[in-house]
Amino acid sequence: MNLIARRKDEQQETTTVRVGDVIIGGPQVVVIAGPCAIESYEQLLSTALEVQRLGATMLRGGAYKPRTSPYSFRGKGIGGLEMLSQIKALTGLPVVTEVMDARDIERIGEVADMFQIGSRNMQNYTLLTEVGKTKHPVLLKRGLASTLEEWIYAAEYIMAEGNDQVVLCERGIRTFETYTRNTVDITAIPALKELTHLPVFLDPSHGTGKWSLVSPVALAGIAAGADGLMIEVHPQPELALSDGDQSLNFEHFAELMEKVKPVAVVVGRQLSPE
Amino acid sequence: MNLIARRKDEQQETTTVRVGDVIIGGPQVVVIAGPCAIESYEQLLSTALEVQRLGATMLRGGAYKPRTSPYSFRGKGIGGLEMLSQIKALTGLPVVTEVMDARDIERIGEVADMFQIGSRNMQNYTLLTEVGKTKHPVLLKRGLASTLEEWIYAAEYIMAEGNDQVVLCERGIRTFETYTRNTVDITAIPALKELTHLPVFLDPSHGTGKWSLVSPVALAGIAAGADGLMIEVHPQPELALSDGDQSLNFEHFAELMEKVKPVAVVVGRQLSPE
């Protein structure tokens, strides 16, 4: 079938997605960093300033968190959005945050420069259709057990509504292996480059579930051709309200950025904007 | 954690869920049958009458269909609901139909006696929360790659809102095997009986994806302790707009019902209401 998302031929250029001043899908390898969940103004601010200093050009932070249990911490909601808004104004970093409910799109869209659709909602067609009606860029994460084909069709739900600003984000699939939280499908990166013209990101934090594995897998992603990385960073991962095990502290994030730089260069990319 | 959905001890009785006059979770093995998608008044009516005659006590039929591609037939929507309403009035069969969008709950709830939450939406927390606020029974299908634990937590999202009328429906999980559409996890049935006090259904149509395998797997489900079956039936499966390969025609459905009866009896159940 003739999908909008499908690459027509080898010559077709990768779509570039603009988020504020940041261009995804161009020569720059874009690093989005920040906490899994926004916990406090101080936590978000200190993280934002530090990841910006170290070369991240976009900020992530969850205000609405999808959690397996209804009794887990589900994010600070509107309060979290307000912090995001203030810290965005302060740092100038464009922000991406998850939208889980179509009814929140307008409110979140006032703050967020990019919507994130999480794994659990990759086939939430209401949500896909509604973000498709906005002009906001969308970071579309892969479903836990979604094939590449199904993922591309999910992007098509957004694009069919007129929004072509879609970035695909590999975040690991579910397999029998239990040592890691998920199994990063590294081959998905070049495979999606063949199958679509959309930029492709990697989230090694959710992909591995263990901070010590984030850095080597992040480098692997860049080497395989990813257009960017999404990294969870927390001032004190051991105190994080969610995903502490897979969050880098500032020191480890600094080390990662040092390593990303030359790998980006040898595959013909760069870490800083042109 | 002390979940509402969790079985407290072996003595705790299975929750019974009432859908119209039908009691799920009691001595009766309940068979829900009908087409995957409502295609026309004639298709739905002829199927309803026939499955009723053969012993089904509830009708299924999709008005809103989740489809991998945005360009596939996505159901007749409101028109489908109207047909469902008329045929329900005519036959007296309680109906179950899928709700995909929280904004449709009220409208669908006027017709449906039971909401179905499909696999793709098992972790659509907006939807779970909103059906939790209604008094309607909910048939909660298992996500494609959801563990039993995650599935129970999804039920908890509904129950935490005050709605305890939840039925869990195994419909196959995604594995490496490609001969069948999904892999029916038959062990989930007794396992859920240990872990929760909720009734458990089996959908061997989606579970197998091949009509010739539906009948033996349906019997297996009853033998394993399922409280009911959800079966796709179509007057002419070869002409169906969706899921034709896995739909039984009337003759094969009749054969299945003949076989279900004695299997139900030997495990201490019965096919007809008391």
Next chain:
Amino acid sequence: MNLIARRKDEQQETTTVRVGDVIIGGPQVVVIAGPCAIESYEQLLSTALEVQRLGATMLRGGAYKPRTSPYSFRGKGIGGLEMLSQIKALTGLPVVTEVMDARDIERIGEVADMFQIGSRNMQNYTLLTEVGKTKHPVLLKRGLASTLEEWIYAAEYIMAEGNDQVVLCERGIRTFETYTRNTVDITAIPALKELTHLPVFLDPSHGTGKWSLVSPVALAGIAAGADGLMIEVHPQPELALSDGDQSLNFEHFAELMEKVKPVAVVVGRQLSPE
């Protein structure tokens, strides 16, 4: 391709496999029972007598055990074979035991009436070829992540050498679900009946990994058309050297046999020999 193992058409009869006086693939549902591993003469004898009394017509017992760790108990080897031989003489029960090494075929063949090829060796082509050169019936377990197609080809390796006495035994596949040891692919039973003319067994002990789930899944297997069951039984499962969690004690095995009988009858089979 025109495989020997492949069913030619619906009319083709199921191959019957003879193990001593036992006929697998005929009207009788054959129950093979016994301990995972042979631990002592007393353990094996008491189990053999009890399962025989309760209706099992074949005895299982491992002398050579494949274990993930080289430091686990790996079976009593020749000593175990000798016990098997004595107890076979005493009870008259035909015995099945695993062969892991082609060099042991002759020695084991002197005692065993049927060779078992375990999951880990389903694609050990040396072993398949060598048992194919014998006249012994073979119980071929499914590999942990083997498709039906690959499994049939494994049977073909045996049959291509001239041995057509092959029984396929479903024992669960590996999936993401961790509540159970494996995921029983119940649909494999009717699917294999369509694809091949070989008898099909179910091993719910390895399939579930939990004794409390063995019985409902065993019944499901019979309802789905299995030609027999392979059940782990131990006088004191809590003291077993391997697989204690999934072994039935005598009382639970007795209960299972009581339930199997009527289920076999309603699907047109019987538990006792003609």
Next chain:
Amino acid sequence: MNLIARRKDEQQETTTVRVGDVIIGGPQVVVIAGPCAIESYEQLLSTALEVQRLGATMLRGGAYKPRTSPYSFRGKGIGGLEMLSQIKALTGLPVVTEVMDARDIERIGEVADMFQIGSRNMQNYTLLTEVGKTKHPVLLKRGLASTLEEWIYAAEYIMAEGNDQVVLCERGIRTFETYTRNTVDITAIPALKELTHLPVFLDPSHGTGKWSLVSPVALAGIAAGADGLMIEVHPQPELALSDGDQSLNFEHFAELMEKVKPVAVVVGRQLSPE
């Protein structure tokens, strides 16, 4: 448990494995290349000379091939070994070839500098034990559905016999995704570095199953810390008797080697021997 294969602490050095003059696990990223199966003297010779010229320091080539169907081409056997022997003498390249049958170990060991244990035999304990009794280095591929834990135990079977020259080779695991032949578990590379002190290889040819994806995934492997690559190369992949789809032709292998070089350097390794 205190396994020989287990890394004791972060300080413990990676074991180096010597194959002829080649040192695996040191600063050099070792590239093993060659055809999936040895088809003719000319095919093997031309490939060997070309991959050597381009920087590969070891030759692979299958004489005994594990094939799903008994009727597929199963390798040239002894004839293949003789070709391997001659071309090894001619080029000086150490060779690795698969051993499937413990009875072939001596014969293959006369030619091979390193034994390969394939995925299907990762838990063939006879084979593991017997290669463990030799002094030959062993390339142990991961089973199709083996956890890291089971894989390490398989290595332990070899090491417990006194042979510590074991290299682990990730080659993709089996998942639901069908676009690729297998799913490369890139995280396994750094995870195994934490868990064991053994060198870790990547086989992106089997891992991806598509030649166009081999190169980006190979680079990802190096970036993630792999000690080497195993690459299938064929003079005319479209005519290959096995695995043609995933084999690189000479031109594409040359391009890959050009890219591997700088990636190796930025992660502190080198492609050529010291």
